[in-house]
Structure formats: C-alpha cells, structure tokens
Amino acid sequence: MKDQVDYVQSSLAESFQVILKEQExxxxxxxxxxxxxxxxxxxxxxxxxxxxxxxMIGIRSVESHIGKYNCFEDPIVRENGVxxxxxxxxxxxxxxxxxxxxxxxxxxxxxxxEERDIQTINSDITCFPLINAYGTVECFAAVFxxxxxxxxxxxxxxxxxxxxxxxxxxxxxxxxxxxxxxxKTHFSxxxxxxxxxxxxxxxxxxxxxxxxxxxxxxxxxxxxAFTACNIDYSGHSARVFKNKTGLSPSAYRKLSK
Numbered sequence: 001m002k003d004q005v006d007y008v009q010s011s012l013a014e015s016f017q018v019i020l021k022e023q024e025x026x027x028x029x030x031x032x033x034x035x036x037x038x039x040x041x042x043x044x045x046x047x048x049x050x051x052x053x054x055x056m057i058g059i060r061s062v063e064s065h066i067g068k069y070n071c072f073e074d075p076i077v078r079e080n081g082v083x084x085x086x087x088x089x090x091x092x093x094x095x096x097x098x099x100x101x102x103x104x105x106x107x108x109x110x111x112x113x114e115e116r117d118i119q120t121i122n123s124d125i126t127c128f129p130l131i132n133a134y135g136t137v138e139c140f141a142a143v144f145x146x147x148x149x150x151x152x153x154x155x156x157x158x159x160x161x162x163x164x165x166x167x168x169x170x171x172x173x174x175x176x177x178x179x180x181x182x183x184k185t186h187f188s189x190x191x192x193x194x195x196x197x198x199x200x201x202x203x204x205x206x207x208x209x210x211x212x213x214x215x216x217x218x219x220x221x222x223x224x225a226f227t228a229c230n231i232d233y234s235g236h237s238a239r240v241f242k243n244k245t246g247l248s249p250s251a252y253r254k255l256s257k
Contacts, residue, residue, distance in 0.1 A: 034052065037053060039139055040139060046065055046071070047139060057107065057121070059111070071086065086127060096127075120150040121146070122149075158180050159187065163176060163206060210229050211241065215249060215256070
C-alpha cells in the first residue's frame with residue numbers, strides 16, 4: 001500500500017515537472033486541480049493557489065494570500081516542528097508531512113481566514129520541488145490531502161462518554177484519545193480548549209462527583225464509599241477529595257446531613 005502511495009506521489013511530482021516549462025498550462029492545471037495545491041517560491045512565499053485550497057483553509061481572497069503568506073514563517077508550521085523538514089524541498093527532495101494539524105483559531109489569529117465552526121484541520125501534505133531547465137529548484141508545490149476536519153464537539157462528547165463509562169478504572173489517556181479518534185497530543189490540547197480542563201482533571205472531577213454521591217449513603221462507612229468507587233481510602237485520596245471540595249470526606253458527610 002505504501003509503495004502504491006509513494007508511486008502516485010512520485011508520478012504527481014513528475015507530471016508537474018513536465019508542465020513547468022509551460023507556465024500558462026501550469027496555471028490552468030493548478031486552478032482545476034481537484035486537491036488543494038499551492039506553489040511557493042524558494043523563499044517560501046505563495047505564488048499560486050487553487051480554489052480547493054481557498055475553500056479548505058477558508059482564505060478570504062487570493063489577493064490576501066499570494067505574495068504575502070510565507071510557509072517558512074508560518075507559526076503553525078513551527079508549532080508542528082516541521083520547518084526544517086519542509087526546507088529540505090529546496091535541496092530537491094520530495095517531503096511528506098503526515099498528520100499535519102492546523103488549529104483553526106490559530107489560523108484566524110495569524111492569517112486572513114474566515115470565521116468557521118472548525119477546531120482543527122488535519123491533512124497529509126506532499127511537497128515537491130519544481131526544477132528549471134538549468135537543473136535548479138525554481139519553486140516548489142504543496143499538495144494537501146485532507147484527512148479530517150475536527151469541529152470539536154463530537155470528538156469531545158465521545159471522550160467524555162468514554163471517561164464516564166470507565167471512571168472506576170485507572171485513567172487511560174490512550175484509550176480516551178482513541179475513543180475520540182485523535183492522537184494523544186492533539187486530543188489533550190483539543191479537550192482542554194473545549195472544556196477548560198485536561199482529560200485527567202475531568203476524570204478526577206467525575207470520580208469525585210461519584211464519591212460524593214456514595215458519601216451521602218449513611219449505610220456505608222467512609223471507607224466503604226471509597227471502595228464502592230474503586231478508590232483506595234488513604235491519606236492521598238482524602239487529600240485529593242479535600243483539594244477538590246474544600247472539605248475532608250468526613251466533614252463533607254456531616255455538612256451534607
């Protein structure tokens with residue numbers, strides 16, 4: 001499968017290389033290319049962009065992008081840690097950026113893009129050099145394969161449901177992120193952006209809420225209430241409870257009465 005993908009990407013680069021000499025034809029190919037594509041100068045400045053790119057990224061106008069956007073100075077590229085890898089395209093290499101996450105609020109903050117109900121755009125990006133007749137890199141292209149647009153709500157709902165179903169078990173970041181269909185790093189960032197707390201904090205808060213319910217049952221001792229929530233009744237767990245509620249377990253039970 002990987003060999004097939006590599007072959008397609010290689011063929012794509014070769015096809016654009018062939019039409020580089022025909023500037024007018026190149027412009028038409030870019031315009032009608034079904035996938036988002038951009039052409040950059042060796043300095044990283046956008047030279048051409050097609051309609052698919054405008055729609056995917058939400059760029060307000062070609063004029064606000066061409067000659068102004070520089071991929072080497074993009075804070076999101078730096079945040080993903082791929083600036084040095086991207087620059088390898090200038091040496092004649094084809095560069096593959098997989099699972100490139102672009103938080104949409106950052107795009108709004110840095111660039112002239114539309115306000116949209118989007119949290120993150122996830123895509124694979126293939127960057128390949130376009131060589132002139134003298135054998136040097138004249139410019140380079142970036143083709144975007146959109147994988148998913150995260151709107152936040154659905155992914156976070158799935159994560160909350162997972163935590164609330166497995167709250168008696170030890171916290172599992174990998175399992176929670178998998179339930180949201182996100183990588184652990186991206187999930188943690190998106191969850192906190194959406195809820196204001198980390199996934200682990202949400203897990204602890206939910207367990208404390210369940211423990212508070214059990215403490216109201218006077219048929220249970222305090223130790224039994226902890227056991228019912230699969231929490232060891234110890235000095236540490238009692239301190240966690242007090243930090244979250246402002247009261248010790250016994251004081252909480254008395255106050256509730």
